[in-house]
Amino acid sequence: MIDSQSLWYDEGNSARMTTRSFSEIAQASRNDVHPPGYYVVLNLWSRYLGTTEFGLRSISALLGVVCVCLIGVIVRKMYGDLAAIICFVLASLHPALVYYSQEARMYSLCVTMSVACVYFYIRIISEARIKSLVYSGYVICSVIGLYTHYVFALITFVVNFAFLLRMFINRIRNNVHVPVKAWFISHIIIFLCYLPWLSIGVNHLISWPATKALDPWTIWNILTTWKWLVLGQTVLLDDVYIGLVCYLFTVFIFVKSRKVDVIELWFLVPVLIILGSGLGTEAFEKFFIISVPAVVIAGGVGLAIMVNSHSYVFKVLGLIFCVIVISYKYLSLVNLYFNDKYSRDDYRTLVYDLEALNRDKDVVIVNAPNQMEVINYYDKGMVEFVPVANSRPLETTNEIRRLEMLADKYTRIKAVYWGDEQTDASGVIETWLNSNAFKYSETWYGQVRLIEFYVDDISDFEYLGVKMDNFILDSYGLNSKEFNPGEVVVVSLNWYTVDITSDMYKVFVHVSSSSNLPPVAQHDSYPMGGVMPTSSWSAGEMVLDRHGVYLPIDLQSGEYEVYTGMYSDDDGKRLSIDGKSEDEKILLSKIYVRSND
CATH class of the missing domain: 3.30.110 (Translation Initiation Factor IF3)
Structure with missing residues (x-):
C-alpha cells in the first residue's frame, strides 16, 4: 500500500502546503526551491481525498498510471502493438516510476507532464490536420510542467530542438513544412503564462545552494546514472552489470534502426545537461526521472525489434534479454518494498x-x-x-x-x-x-x-589511576548509587594518555549483574561522543569523557555493577588492565536498581 511507509522530510512540506491558501502557497514557494504548481494541485486534491498518507500520495499514484498508459500510447502510435506491450510492461515495473508514484512530491506530476508533452508533440508533427485541442493540450501540459519543477524546462528544450531539427530536414528535402506558425504561437502563450514566475524561477536557480559533483564525468558517475535510468535507485550497481549491458544493447538496436528524433533527444539531452551541471549526485539523481520514459521506450522498442527479427538467434536473444531485464527490475522492486535500506525516513x-x-x-x-x-x-x-x-x-x-x-x-x-x-x-x-x-x-x-x-553535573570524583595500555583512567564520577528503571546512569571518566597514538579506541560503559554475564545496559562511543577521539589526545592531557547508560524500563530490581574499558575500532579487541590479558574491564561501582512497582 502507498501508505505503508511514513512521510519523510520533503513530504512533510507537501502536507503543510495543503493547509495553506493559494496565495500562501505562492508566497511559501518564493522562499522554497520549487515552483508552486504541484502544491496547488495537491491542495485541490486533498480537499476530496483528505490529508492522510494515502490521500496525499494517491494523486502521485494516479499520475503514475496515466504516465505508463501514455508511454504505451506513444509507442503504439510510432512502433506498433508488440513494442507498446513491452514498453508498457517495462514502464509498469520501472522502480523509479513506481517509487515516485508512491510519494507526495512533484516528480510523478513532472514526469507525466513530460510524457504528455512529447505525446502532443508527436501528434503535431505527424498528423496532417491538427485540431486546436492538440495544441491546447500541449500548452496546458507545458505550463503545468514548468510550474511543477524547474527541470521540466529541459523537456521544453528537447521538443523545440526536435521541432527545429525536423523543420531543417524537411526544408532540405522540400517536404511539407511543419506548422511553424502555430508552434510559435503556442510557445508565446506558454511564455506569457509562465512570465509571472519567471524572475522568481531564475533567482531560485541562481541562488540554489546545491552540492555538486566535483568531477561529474567519472566512469562511476556515468555507470550509476545508467543504472538509475534503467533500474532506479533501489539496487546496487555491482549486482546488475549483466542487466545493464543487455539493456544497453537493446537501446543500441533501437538507435541503429532509425534516424535521430525526439525519443533519442529526450533520452540524451536532459541526462547530459544534468550530469554536466554536477547534479548527478545521490541527492539530485531523481531529476533523471524526466528521461526515464525515453529510456523505457528505447529499450522496449529495441527488444521488440529483436523479438520480431527474422533471425531465429536474434529472436531468442531478444526473449532472453526480456527475461534478464525484467528479473533485475523485479530485484530492484523487492528492495524497494522489503529492504529497509531503501525505506523512507521513518x-x-x-x-x-x-x-x-x-x-x-x-x-x-x-x-x-x-x-x-x-x-x-x-x-x-x-x-x-x-x-x-x-x-x-x-x-x-x-x-x-x-x-x-x-x-x-x-x-x-x-x-x-x-x-x-x-x-x-x-x-x-x-x-x-x-x-x-x-x-x-x-x-x-x-x-x-x-x-x-x-543533563547533569558531577562534582564528586573517585580516584582510580588504572592503566590500560597507554591510557590511564585517572578518576570517575557517578550521578547516584540508586536508580529506578527508565532512568539514566551518568558516568564521568577522566582519562589521559602516556604517549600519543594514531589508533582510534572506543570507550564502553556496561551495567551488569555480574562480571561474567552480558550487560543489561550499555553505552559505547568514542570519547566525548567523538569530539575527542584518542588519536587527537596529547600526552598527559586530561580528557573528561561523558557517558549515559539508559536502564530498561523492565529491568529487574537488585544490585548491579558498572564497568568501563576500551576497545580498538579496527578489530574490536579490548585493552587489558596493566597488561593482564584476563582483565579487560574496570569495575567502577555497584549500584542498586529499585523495583518498578
Missing part, C-alpha cells in the same frame, strides 16, 4: 517513540527547522519540540546560548538530526551537547538520527 515511528518515552523535563530539539512540518503531521501535542539551527550560516553564539538555556531548564535533551551537512556543517550543536551533557542513546530512523542526552 518520522512516524520517531514521533511515536518520542511520545511513548516522554517524561517531565524532556525537550526535543530539531536541527533542520523544516523537519517540523513532517513532525507536526504526526505529533499529537504530547512532546515539546524546539527548532534550532534556524539561520544560514549558523550563528554559533546564539545557538550555544539557546542550548545553555535549554540545559538549565530540562533534564533530557533529545536531538533530531537530518541533513547535518547543510544545517550545521561544523557540528556546533552536537559538539556542545557531547561536551556538556551525557549521551545515552543513538537511534536511526532511516537517514534521521535521534540522539538522547541527560
Whole structure:
C-alpha cells in the first residue's frame, strides 16, 4: 500500500502546503526551491481525498498510471502493438516510476507532464490536420510542467530542438513544412503564462545552494546514472552489470534502426545537461526521472525489434534479454518494498517513540527547522519540540546560548538530526551537547538520527589511576548509587594518555549483574561522543569523557555493577588492565536498581 511507509522530510512540506491558501502557497514557494504548481494541485486534491498518507500520495499514484498508459500510447502510435506491450510492461515495473508514484512530491506530476508533452508533440508533427485541442493540450501540459519543477524546462528544450531539427530536414528535402506558425504561437502563450514566475524561477536557480559533483564525468558517475535510468535507485550497481549491458544493447538496436528524433533527444539531452551541471549526485539523481520514459521506450522498442527479427538467434536473444531485464527490475522492486535500506525516513515511528518515552523535563530539539512540518503531521501535542539551527550560516553564539538555556531548564535533551551537512556543517550543536551533557542513546530512523542526552553535573570524583595500555583512567564520577528503571546512569571518566597514538579506541560503559554475564545496559562511543577521539589526545592531557547508560524500563530490581574499558575500532579487541590479558574491564561501582512497582 502507498501508505505503508511514513512521510519523510520533503513530504512533510507537501502536507503543510495543503493547509495553506493559494496565495500562501505562492508566497511559501518564493522562499522554497520549487515552483508552486504541484502544491496547488495537491491542495485541490486533498480537499476530496483528505490529508492522510494515502490521500496525499494517491494523486502521485494516479499520475503514475496515466504516465505508463501514455508511454504505451506513444509507442503504439510510432512502433506498433508488440513494442507498446513491452514498453508498457517495462514502464509498469520501472522502480523509479513506481517509487515516485508512491510519494507526495512533484516528480510523478513532472514526469507525466513530460510524457504528455512529447505525446502532443508527436501528434503535431505527424498528423496532417491538427485540431486546436492538440495544441491546447500541449500548452496546458507545458505550463503545468514548468510550474511543477524547474527541470521540466529541459523537456521544453528537447521538443523545440526536435521541432527545429525536423523543420531543417524537411526544408532540405522540400517536404511539407511543419506548422511553424502555430508552434510559435503556442510557445508565446506558454511564455506569457509562465512570465509571472519567471524572475522568481531564475533567482531560485541562481541562488540554489546545491552540492555538486566535483568531477561529474567519472566512469562511476556515468555507470550509476545508467543504472538509475534503467533500474532506479533501489539496487546496487555491482549486482546488475549483466542487466545493464543487455539493456544497453537493446537501446543500441533501437538507435541503429532509425534516424535521430525526439525519443533519442529526450533520452540524451536532459541526462547530459544534468550530469554536466554536477547534479548527478545521490541527492539530485531523481531529476533523471524526466528521461526515464525515453529510456523505457528505447529499450522496449529495441527488444521488440529483436523479438520480431527474422533471425531465429536474434529472436531468442531478444526473449532472453526480456527475461534478464525484467528479473533485475523485479530485484530492484523487492528492495524497494522489503529492504529497509531503501525505506523512507521513518518520522512516524520517531514521533511515536518520542511520545511513548516522554517524561517531565524532556525537550526535543530539531536541527533542520523544516523537519517540523513532517513532525507536526504526526505529533499529537504530547512532546515539546524546539527548532534550532534556524539561520544560514549558523550563528554559533546564539545557538550555544539557546542550548545553555535549554540545559538549565530540562533534564533530557533529545536531538533530531537530518541533513547535518547543510544545517550545521561544523557540528556546533552536537559538539556542545557531547561536551556538556551525557549521551545515552543513538537511534536511526532511516537517514534521521535521534540522539538522547541527560543533563547533569558531577562534582564528586573517585580516584582510580588504572592503566590500560597507554591510557590511564585517572578518576570517575557517578550521578547516584540508586536508580529506578527508565532512568539514566551518568558516568564521568577522566582519562589521559602516556604517549600519543594514531589508533582510534572506543570507550564502553556496561551495567551488569555480574562480571561474567552480558550487560543489561550499555553505552559505547568514542570519547566525548567523538569530539575527542584518542588519536587527537596529547600526552598527559586530561580528557573528561561523558557517558549515559539508559536502564530498561523492565529491568529487574537488585544490585548491579558498572564497568568501563576500551576497545580498538579496527578489530574490536579490548585493552587489558596493566597488561593482564584476563582483565579487560574496570569495575567502577555497584549500584542498586529499585523495583518498578
